[in-house]
Amino acid sequence: MGLDPKDGGLPMVQDLVESGIDEVPQRFVKPAEERSFSAARTEDDEVPVIHVAELDTAEGIAKLNSACRDWGFFQLIGHGIPPELLKQVRKTVRDFFRLPREQREAYAIRSDAPSLASQEGYGRFFVPSKETVLDWDDLVYHFLPPIRNWPSNPPEYRKVVEEYGQEIRPLAIKLLQCMAEALGQRASFFSEAFGPSPHYAIRLNYYPPCPQPELVIGISPHSDLVGLTVLLQDEVEGLQVKKDGQWRSVRSIPDAFVVNVGDTIEILTNGAYKSVEHRAVVNKECSRISIATIYGPGRDRKLKPITSEEMPPLYKEISMAELLEAFLSGELNGKGHLQFVRIV
Numbered sequence: 001m002g003l004d005p006k007d008g009g010l011p012m013v014q015d016l017v018e019s020g021i022d023e024v025p026q027r028f029v030k031p032a033e034e035r036s037f038s039a040a041r042t043e044d045d046e047v048p049v050i051h052v053a054e055l056d057t058a059e060g061i062a063k064l065n066s067a068c069r070d071w072g073f074f075q076l077i078g079h080g081i082p083p084e085l086l087k088q089v090r091k092t093v094r095d096f097f098r099l100p101r102e103q104r105e106a107y108a109i110r111s112d113a114p115s116l117a118s119q120e121g122y123g124r125f126f127v128p129s130k131e132t133v134l135d136w137d138d139l140v141y142h143f144l145p146p147i148r149n150w151p152s153n154p155p156e157y158r159k160v161v162e163e164y165g166q167e168i169r170p171l172a173i174k175l176l177q178c179m180a181e182a183l184g185q186r187a188s189f190f191s192e193a194f195g196p197s198p199h200y201a202i203r204l205n206y207y208p209p210c211p212q213p214e215l216v217i218g219i220s221p222h223s224d225l226v227g228l229t230v231l232l233q234d235e236v237e238g239l240q241v242k243k244d245g246q247w248r249s250v251r252s253i254p255d256a257f258v259v260n261v262g263d264t265i266e267i268l269t270n271g272a273y274k275s276v277e278h279r280a281v282v283n284k285e286c287s288r289i290s291i292a293t294i295y296g297p298g299r300d301r302k303l304k305p306i307t308s309e310e311m312p313p314l315y316k317e318i319s320m321a322e323l324l325e326a327f328l329s330g331e332l333n334g335k336g337h338l339q340f341v342r343i344v
């Protein structure tokens, strides 16, 4: 659901902030029982950090394996993507979200898209009803490449976003090959499962400063559905990951990617690799951006878990199209959307 006037024009956070509010509108206030946003931060138990060069060694593959099993998350450093491009993409994203309202709205998500899964543009997702509490996050979603409907301002938008998408794709493929190796599967396991037309998309998140950050959430607890997410954050922290029932902050490492396992990978690996709940909190002083590239199975794929005699299937076979529709038609609700795929 976007900014289409037929939707009753959902408010965008940047517009509220620009109008000078000092109280958060009720529509964004999380119920009291969901409002505990603090997180632990212990250096001896944080999201594992992996250098790309480690992936050429058996120890590195073992480290990747335990990161995907125990955390569903890792931070990737030494990836070789030029820091200049990372700087440019961050700047372009910030510049877009600060454009005058009419210019941002020209790229609004259209509610007449043929399906929820084909919606793209500026706005918000996961708002199935008027009662849904809104996240303190304005976003843009594009399928890659090439992007189909891009803002003409900032002028470099299309070039930078596409170039960034082109750099991330081979990195995601390499990581998936290493993950397959770590699982004892052939290197092409995920590319075969994802098929000839994988889902490749980018989600740009913008979290303006909030006058009452204790009442709202930037992005509600969720697991990512599509496949592998490669996230670039800036120096402003806010991402939290749930580990052993406890929320933990993810440190901002300059130019590192935060990589996480999505639901389709949990299904395909029959639960060996977990898609883990995460959320983003906001703060009073500064805005935050994050840029998520998302790589997973094409719409027409059937997802079937790898099984063995000792390990019977824990998930039903399901099509990617069905899974996407189920995910996109509800609110973000932890891992709730996976419930109907699980065999209990």
Ligand SMILES: O=C(O)CCC(=O)C(=O)O
Binding pocket: 203, 205, 219, 224, 231, 233, 238, 239, 278, 279, 280, 289, 290, 292
């Ligand atoms: O902003 C973040 O750090 C998290 C964003 C996220 O979880 C998402 O886009 O799915």
Ligand SMILES: [Fe+2]
Binding pocket: 222, 223, 224, 278
């Ligand atoms: Fe996410």
